[in-house]
Amino acid sequence: MSQEVRGVIARAKGVPVEVTTVVVPDPGPGEAVVRVQACGVCHTDLHYREGGITDDFPFLLGHEAAGIVEQVGAGVTDVEPGDFVVLNWRAVCGTCRACRRGRPWYCFATHNAAQKMTLTDGTVLSPALGIGAFVEKTLVHAGQCTRVDPAARPAAVGLLGCGVMAGIGAAMNTGGVSRGDSVAVIGCGGVGDGAVAGAALAGATTIIAVDTDPRKLEWARRFGATHTVDASQTDPVEAIRELTGGFGADVVIEAVGRPETWKQAFYARDLAGTVVLVGVPTPEMKVPELPLLDVFGRGGALKSSWYGDCLPSRDFPMLTSLYLQGRLDLDAFVTEEIALDQVEEAFTKMHRGDVLRSVVIF
Numbered sequence: 001m002s003q004e005v006r007g008v009i010a011r012a013k014g015v016p017v018e019v020t021t022v023v024v025p026d027p028g029p030g031e032a033v034v035r036v037q038a039c040g041v042c043h044t045d046l047h048y049r050e051g052g053i054t055d056d057f058p059f060l061l062g063h064e065a066a067g068i069v070e071q072v073g074a075g076v077t078d079v080e081p082g083d084f085v086v087l088n089w090r091a092v093c094g095t096c097r098a099c100r101r102g103r104p105w106y107c108f109a110t111h112n113a114a115q116k117m118t119l120t121d122g123t124v125l126s127p128a129l130g131i132g133a134f135v136e137k138t139l140v141h142a143g144q145c146t147r148v149d150p151a152a153r154p155a156a157v158g159l160l161g162c163g164v165m166a167g168i169g170a171a172m173n174t175g176g177v178s179r180g181d182s183v184a185v186i187g188c189g190g191v192g193d194g195a196v197a198g199a200a201l202a203g204a205t206t207i208i209a210v211d212t213d214p215r216k217l218e219w220a221r222r223f224g225a226t227h228t229v230d231a232s233q234t235d236p237v238e239a240i241r242e243l244t245g246g247f248g249a250d251v252v253i254e255a256v257g258r259p260e261t262w263k264q265a266f267y268a269r270d271l272a273g274t275v276v277l278v279g280v281p282t283p284e285m286k287v288p289e290l291p292l293l294d295v296f297g298r299g300g301a302l303k304s305s306w307y308g309d310c311l312p313s314r315d316f317p318m319l320t321s322l323y324l325q326g327r328l329d330l331d332a333f334v335t336e337e338i339a340l341d342q343v344e345e346a347f348t349k350m351h352r353g354d355v356l357r358s359v360v361i362f
């Protein structure tokens with residue numbers, strides 16, 4: 001048995017996305033079918049459409065989603081039909097070398113559904129980040145379903161499924177921000193503002209938001225930025241040093257994904273400070289030239305952050321609680337709610353910087 005539903009696919013490189021019929025198989029062992037309620041439009045969906053991730057077209061896009069479990073396959077015990085879940089792209093295996101050492105957030109063998117969703121002619125779809133959620137119903141591995149409090153608004157908590165979690169975790173997990181720290185965040189889109197919010201939750205007392213777009217700086221204040229720097233007008237390295245007693249920030253988070261902003265992060269941090277690269281570079285980008293003595297002499301740590309080093313089963317319910325208590329404003333990330341056939345328009349708005357997140361509502 002299978003079902004036919006509507007979904008958004010990218011058929012070929014650079015071609016506008018389209019709504020079409022997607023065939024969703026019944027869940028096999030270890031799998032689940034989820035009725036999607038909301039799915040955010042992430043920059044990574046656009047990277048897929050532009051062929052920047054792999055060439056496995058056609059893609060079923062969308063991966064920042066919340067919904068209701070509708071069916072589960074044999075052997076599934078963690079979730080059952082009716083559960084409200086946020087989908088994750090880190091269904092940990094429990095047996096790889098990272099999991100065995102008690103560091104499952106680095107899991108090197110995460111699970112995806114074994115069966116494939118297809119077009120009506122049988123063409124196999126590649127689901128974005130192993131999820132594919134711009135679709136009325138999606139087939140995932142049951143481990144990709146993380147139960148959270150059903151009182152939460154799907155459009156808001158669904159964003160924990162990717163960009164907002166990546167930002168919060170870049171600050172709290174990878175950067176290890178702690179109370180009294182100074183933090184600078186370069187690039188304040190959905191991911192960077194997640195990092196601002198994560199730094200605030202962790203108790204940082206100075207949080208400097210850096211962007212080239214003044215609207216983004218305005219928005220960053222809502223998540224806890226104490227200072228803002230317009231990098232189109234001011235040298236951000238000097239500005240960050242000035243705001244931190246001349247020293248630089250304890251943790252600098254790069255949320256753009258470019259060599260020049262990574263270099264700014266390198267020099268805007270205090271001695272023994274930490275740089276976290278959470279922005280995703282393109283294949284041709286290189287580490288900027290730096291005196292090796294500066295790398296050595298300044299000490300500290302240069303890290304990168306995949307999905308904010310999150311563990312969905314630990315972090316999604318915790319962050320959902322903070323949201324429901326009014327301590328994490330996930331609603332403020334939702335700039336607009338859109339329909340399934342407006343994903344292409346949402347890409348244009350993202351490019352212009354008009355939105356933090358457009359969220360498809362089903």
Ligand SMILES: NC(=O)c1ccc[n+]([C@@H]2O[C@H](COP(=O)([O-])OP(=O)(O)OC[C@H]3O[C@@H](n4cnc5c(N)ncnc54)[C@H](O)[C@@H]3O)[C@@H](O)[C@H]2O)c1
Binds near residue numbers: 187211
């Ligand atoms: N590491 C992960 O797990 C993960 C997860 C999701 C997204 N990402 C990546 O994070 C990055 C940000 O994603 P997003 O959704 O927030 O994108 P976005 O386009 O919404 O935000 C990028 C921000 O950077 C700003 N910016 C651009 N150039 C700048 C400069 N020179 N100096 C300062 N600011 C500048 C833009 O004005 C914008 O506000 C992307 O590269 C995305 O692929 C990483």
Ligand SMILES: [Zn+2]
Binds near residue numbers: 093100106107
């Ligand atoms: Zn593992």
Ligand SMILES: [Zn+2]
Binds near residue numbers: 043
């Ligand atoms: Zn994403």
